[in-house]
Amino acid sequence: MARVTAPVGDWSQDFEVLDAGYIEDPYPIWDDLRQSCPVAHTERRGRAWMLTRYADVVEAAHDIERFSSLEIGVINSDVQPEGYDEADAQYGLPPISADPPLHTWTRRLILPWFSHTRVAGYEKLTRDLCRRHIDGFLEAGHADAATDYAQQIPVRVVAQILGVPETLSDTFTGWVRDMLEFADDPERNLRGQEGFGSYLMAELERRKNDPGDDLMSELLATSHDGEPLDDRLVLGMAALVMIAGIDTTWSSIGSSLWHLATHPDHAARLVAEPGLMSSAVEEFLRAYSPVTMARLVTTDTEFGGSPMREGDKLLMNFPAANRDPEVFERADEVVLDRAINRHVAFGTGIHRCAGSNLARMELTVALEEWLARIPTFRLAEGAEVTWAGGQVRGPRVLPVVFP
Amino acid sequence: MKIRVDPDRCQGHARCYALAPELFSVDDYGQSSVVGDGTVPAELEEKAHLAIANCPESAIEALAG
Ligand code: HEM
Numbered sequence: 001m002a003r004v005t006a007p008v009g010d011w012s013q014d015f016e017v018l019d020a021g022y023i024e025d026p027y028p029i030w031d032d033l034r035q036s037c038p039v040a041h042t043e044r045r046g047r048a049w050m051l052t053r054y055a056d057v058v059e060a061a062h063d064i065e066r067f068s069s070l071e072i073g074v075i076n077s078d079v080q081p082e083g084y085d086e087a088d089a090q091y092g093l094p095p096i097s098a099d100p101p102l103h104t105w106t107r108r109l110i111l112p113w114f115s116h117t118r119v120a121g122y123e124k125l126t127r128d129l130c131r132r133h134i135d136g137f138l139e140a141g142h143a144d145a146a147t148d149y150a151q152q153i154p155v156r157v158v159a160q161i162l163g164v165p166e167t168l169s170d171t172f173t174g175w176v177r178d179m180l181e182f183a184d185d186p187e188r189n190l191r192g193q194e195g196f197g198s199y200l201m202a203e204l205e206r207r208k209n210d211p212g213d214d215l216m217s218e219l220l221a222t223s224h225d226g227e228p229l230d231d232r233l234v235l236g237m238a239a240l241v242m243i244a245g246i247d248t249t250w251s252s253i254g255s256s257l258w259h260l261a262t263h264p265d266h267a268a269r270l271v272a273e274p275g276l277m278s279s280a281v282e283e284f285l286r287a288y289s290p291v292t293m294a295r296l297v298t299t300d301t302e303f304g305g306s307p308m309r310e311g312d313k314l315l316m317n318f319p320a321a322n323r324d325p326e327v328f329e330r331a332d333e334v335v336l337d338r339a340i341n342r343h344v345a346f347g348t349g350i351h352r353c354a355g356s357n358l359a360r361m362e363l364t365v366a367l368e369e370w371l372a373r374i375p376t377f378r379l380a381e382g383a384e385v386t387w388a389g390g391q392v393r394g395p396r397v398l399p400v401v402f403p
Numbered sequence: 404m405k406i407r408v409d410p411d412r413c414q415g416h417a418r419c420y421a422l423a424p425e426l427f428s429v430d431d432y433g434q435s436s437v438v439g440d441g442t443v444p445a446e447l448e449e450k451a452h453l454a455i456a457n458c459p460e461s462a463i464e465a466l467a468g
Contacts, residue, residue: 111431115429116417
């Protein structure tokens, strides 16, 4: 443990994505790495490499032969829940943890749930949720924009899609944080995996007897190559939608609100010119991209002049790519009306975020509803904002006032 | 101006549809295609260029003519 948390001297040879300073302010480190060592290295948790240039990240994401999705965790979690079975584990969380052909057909089963048309159907529910939560703290004149608001929205929208009762939302949020944010804390990680796993297992059995119109019920009724889907695939896919849709979207809503709290001129401009919301949302996604993904190197190879070995890990730092000055003018500035914005916050290539339509809708609605009721707000005096990082970066404590 | 979407490159980001819904349609799997034969009316040319420039997969082409 000491080795892992030791301070970083040389980011190019010994990077550590859970370093407290990096989580708080990664931007200067990315700038240095892009210029001096765009393929950074570490041996802290096994051999791993990290890409920070846009062109490199895009190339790696498309090179599915050399870089497999069988290992996508930025941090290796070494703990295994009770009853863990290697054979079961191979089913993973498709499509995100799979390569073709498994990836291809499992992705097609999930995509229609997040099509434009379906997502439009979730908008009203999202808006109502946002309003209800704002009602809860508006009078008080202050709130934690992360825990009282951002964190509350995505989990409830996804719960609806999965047919999970809303009363379980906080429990779910806890499990997902245990798994993603605390991947290097064996106790919390295990608690999350076990809690979530046994819940989903029970739900699966329940739906076999009493199917509804939710995702799991539909997957249970689906066949592939003439065979019903294996239970383990259904569990993996349902778990993925839950995990992938919560921390990520919540982090994005939180970072955007952090930006507006610290840039009141931008909040005022969005209130005055609501037509800017769609480009502003893309810009928040670019400048505060939450998600970094990893790949497993499948063969001894070279990338960007660096010798990689089979079994190494490769981190595709989408957030750093999105601030690459080679691709984005004024890359470190938030430009609300940026006209050309080919950011890769949702990844690129065959694993492009299957929930991107939903995420965009949720982020847009959450910001619209907030600004409609709370057009001026700022960080609370002496506020201690805290950030989580690693796989998913975003604020976890964000005290704001709107007196 | 005429445009086309390369179906092998398109990964369903749906940026084109968001920026120029008159010119593109997106199916349930996110796959984008041009409306009609891809001919862009003069008044929509600017939007077409915006869609091309914003596609994260560079999947949209402007064809001569
Ligand atoms: C701002 C919010 C979000 C961000 C930034 C984000 C980001 C990403 C990224 C970068 C990937 C690519 C992973 C890779 O290349 O390995 C991904 C995949 C995925 N995301 Fe999201 N995501 C967000 C929200 C959501 C939501 C709301 C859902 C659904 C409820 C979702 C479901 C998925 C799924 C199913 C995949 C796997 C796709 C595949 O492997 O083919 N995501 N996401």
